[in-house]
Amino acid sequence: MTGWGADDDALMEGIGARDPSALAKLYDRHAPVLLALSVRVLRDRMEAEEVLGDVFLEVWSRHDRYSRDRGAPMAYLMTLTRSRALDRLRARRQRDRFMVATDESPGLPKRSSEATVEPTPLEDALVAERRRRVLGALDGLTAPQRRAVELAFFDGLSHSEIAESVGAPLGTVKTRIRQGLTHLKKALRDDYDARA
Secondary structure, three states: OOOHHHHHHHHHHHHHOOOHHHHHHHHHHHHHHHHHHHHHHHOOHHHHHHHHHHHHHHHHHOHHHOOHHHOOHHHHHHHHHHHHHHHHHHHHHHHHHHHHHOOOHHHOOOOOOOOOOOOOHHHHHHHHHHHHHHHHHHOOOOHHHHHHHHHHHOOOOOHHHHHHHHOOOHHHHHHHHHHHHHHHHHHHHHHHHHHO
8 A cells, every 4th residue: 555545554553552743643644634524514613623632632542443444544533523523513502402491591602603714725725635536426426325425424414314304214314325435435445546
């Protein structure tokens, strides 16, 4: 294997060997893309930055959870980031519902629902390139597969919520997501290998 994939594997091994410089290099390499994903889910840059810190703390403190057999380091980082961002989004929604239910929210300042993102030129370039690759892979999905994947991964809906939203049986939604993710994994791997 060549390119970043091999480098990422070496960095994950370094993290497992408790080398802080490996964690720093992994962070420098992937933080812009992971931050963009977290901002996309949360729509709040400050919260997204906190999620990013939590993700890399978890990568360091729970290094034994990563297994190359289950996917490449970048896939692991994306999954972890998405999961932590969705956890935070659900907690925020639950907190907001509680505040409304207890009628305490009028005295609190409102949080803006829009993120103020001012990326550096390097972050812009990295995110644009990854975005182009992902959008290209998404274009290969059927419309129902794409909708199901987007609702699950970007809007944080459960499979049941997606089924209700699109008016399809739960089993059909699960199949669309599974087939869509299989296609995306292959398309992105082939695209990455072609550039390595």
